[in-house]
Amino acid sequence: MRFKVSLKKDGKEYEEVVIANNKNDAIKVALKNNPEAEVLDSDWTFKL
Numbered sequence: 001m002r003f004k005v006s007l008k009k010d011g012k013e014y015e016e017v018v019i020a021n022n023k024n025d026a027i028k029v030a031l032k033n034n035p036e037a038e039v040l041d042s043d044w045t046f047k048l
Contacts, residue, residue, distance in 0.1 A: 004045040005030035007037040017045065 003026035005016050016033065020026035023042050031039065 002045050002047060003042050005042045006040040007034055008040055009034065009037040013040065 001021065002017060002019055003023065005018060005026055007014055007016060007030060016030050018026050018029045018033075020029055023044075026042050027039050030042075031037065
């Protein structure tokens with residue numbers, strides 16, 4: 001499934017779309033790609 005993970009780093013908020021099996025895995029993948037970021041939210045999303 002596709003998840004949109006909202007991250008915050010150095011006062012800037014941004015989103016990363018990752019493919020994972022569940023919400024927790026999506027957060028882990030996003031943090032692996034951005035180790036110094038803080039996770040704000042993770043939601044399921046879809047491709048239009």
